[in-house]
Amino acid sequence: MTKPDSPSVENGSKQAPESFYIKITPDGPYLVYGNPPIDQEIILPNEEGSSWVYQRGKHFDSSASPVALCRCGHSKHKPFCDGSHKMAKDWDSKETASHRPLLEEVEELEGPSMILADNEKYCAFARFCDAYGRVWNLVQRAASEEEREIVRHEVGHCPSGRLVLWDKKTEKIFEPPFEPSIGIIEDPGIKVSGPIWVKGGIRIEGTDGRSYEIRNRVTLCRCGQSSNKPFCDGTHASMHFHDDIPLEDSGEKR
Template structure:
């Protein structure tokens, strides 16, 4: 059952983020925005990698994993220059499906598209966010990964030629 009640506050993501500091980079993580896409674990747990990353390859890996977080939960910046790494996205909207665990995920909003509250005010404009589709997030309109634990399926047809889950 879809619950339309907005439960997210309008505080900037970084205000409530936990920081993980390494020799070259700082990682901010605001777990309440987790979309449970698991891209942050593709090559190892980013929270561990950032704390030891020194070489350019290790730094690039941290940037890659943080930048592939569809919800923008993970933000990384250079410790010396304070420059935030953020991938460049054209404005676009898509749907995340997770065939690995057979669930339908959130709406992926990229490129700084403004998300407006029911009262007409804006949430923080960010380069990447995920919006709840299952109706059960405790951080609506944003996804918090609840779709995975409730095994949400939208029952929309998959791409032509693709097998059923």
């Protein structure tokens, strides 16, 4: 295991045990250490057609140490790396994301009982924020517990963590209680494959040895075309990225 630096931990998040971490390799894959479970996470809609829940699908073998996950978008064995990055001419592997804490560059919206912080550059285009009137509108008027629960649901299902919510009275940040794990997001609603969803405070180490801010929810680019690498910026949707992995129904919705 590489010796970690002392990365910052986002307020409201908790760092996973040190055995769990991801190392970004120069011009190569993500190396995942600690054997976290890796599963398909399939976005399913509500009755209005908006993203609403995840359905767990295919389980991937994570017994190797480390597991190499594709980040160029060209592997024929997705989500795993098969060496295709060596021949990928349209892939720029350079990391361009800031190491600054996400909450330093947010816009805030204040409602009767909650405050919503939003850092749009981390948007993974999962669209949970659009249901039932859009979360930016909802938080500014949410007065009842039913309305507050809808806001918490939409924010908590945002895989990238671009949306951060806290209670004005208790000043406590709301975060879903994730264990260290990896999701491979599939978005059949728009017929694309989404990013790698890193959950539970897993440390992500860049090619220069510096760790990014540790957060409870992070999405990593796997189409190879994000302009905010290593993080997803939603480009997979506009380029119609598809990994050709069959969708499996575990029956488990969250």
